[in-house]
Amino acid sequence: MDSTKKLDKKTLSKSFNLWFWGALTCFSQEHMQTFGYMASMLPILKKLYPKHEDQVNAIHAYTAFFNTNPMLGSVIVGITASMEEARANGKGIDGETINDMRAGLMGPIAGIGDSLIDGTLIPILLGIALGMSSGGSPVGAIFYIVVWVLLAYFGQRFLYFRGYKLGDKAVEFLVGEQGAAVRRAIGTVGAMVVGGVLASWVxxxxxxxxxxxxxxxxxxxxxxxxxxxxxxxxxxxxxxxxxxxxxxxxxxxxxxxxxxxxxxxxxxxxxxxxxxxx
Structure with missing residues (x-):
């Protein structure tokens, strides 16, 4: 009988939803996203460790300070789920290794996410929405709310499951040459959109x-x-x-x-x- 512990899609989806809705809950200058992250890992730990004592021991890896871009940061949570699964199966990963991975990735992911999402994607969407709102039309506001919610949810979900599937290899795309090329391309498009909005509205x-x-x-x-x-x-x-x-x-x-x-x-x-x- 195969005793390998495996996370099912229902557990992973529950973990992701807790991250999506709770990444910025219980937010403080001392802990920031620590407790939101911890909450997202609870379904993972309950699935992998049936005994309460094991769950308590495992959760200590997630009590350390954590803060990153909440949208791209979902890839770190997915990677963590993969590493936690490996730890539960005795593959030589401990809590310190998981915490080191989190600490090492939250800075680069925050820098990339803040520039890509807050500095590029959101201005592009707002620029399009402003153009659609000419004459006081509500279409632009509706467009922005709907598109942003869909992109935020399904984009984060994609990154979460990609992080779980590929492990730390998922980060190579974000911080490697391919990721840099994609960010430059999106930045160029963003500059064009913002320039068009500037010429039209200012x-x-x-x-x-x-x-x-x-x-x-x-x-x-x-x-x-x-x-x-x-x-x-x-x-x-x-x-x-x-x-x-x-x-x-x-x-x-x-x-x-x-x-x-x-x-x-x-x-x-x-x-x-x-x-x-x-």
Whole structure:
């Protein structure tokens, strides 16, 4: 009789769902995703270790600090399930080995996930949604919610089961040459989408005009700028915001406050005209 312990799909699905819904529960600066991770491993440990004492001993490997990108981080949980299965079958893996793997992967996966998901995928979806929301249409909001939920759930599920199936080899795709090529391609597409949104939705112009002694306009600054470089002020403001956030590490909130201050001063000196009437 084969005594090999094997995780079934029902147990793995339950583990994944606990990660998907609970990765950021019980979140604190001290533990962050530790308890969410631990909860996702409970079905695995209960399946592999029928005795309560064995479950208690096994769960100690998951009490250490853990924090990564929750979407791509599901691959680490899948890998852990595979390693826990190997440990239960006496294949020379202990809790320290599992914890070292988690600690070693959470940093790289966080860096890749934050740039790929938060910095690229979400702006792309928001850019498309903004374009669909022109004229106050709710279609854009509905599109974003539906597409993001589907991508988040099934994307994480795919990574979880891929991590379980391939073990630590699943990470090679994310951090290797193929993964780097995919991230560059997605980054390029993201830059194109964000650039298109910028050109469509951001429009910075000046109302500054100089008059001669007869009261006639002899210099319309916006017309002069358009003849040299259409949209120049929009580009300059965009580069300024990028410089603040990327080079000076100014938060988005402070960047918006700086733009409000610039707009306020610009209206006072007559450089900007908000077009308001009272």
């Amino acid at each position: 429009n910075v112009t000046t109302s500054l005009k100089l008059y001669n002694s007869n009261g006639k306009v002899f210099l319309n600054l916006q017309n002069q700028l358009d003849s040299i470089f259409p949209g120049l002020l929009t580009v300059l403001i965009t580069i300024f915001c990028w410089w603040l956030m990327s080079k000076k590490h100014v938060s988005a909130i402070w960047t918006m406050l700086i733009l409000v201050a610039i707009s306020f001063v610009g209206v006072l000196v007559g450089f900007f005209n908000p077009g308001l009437s009272y």
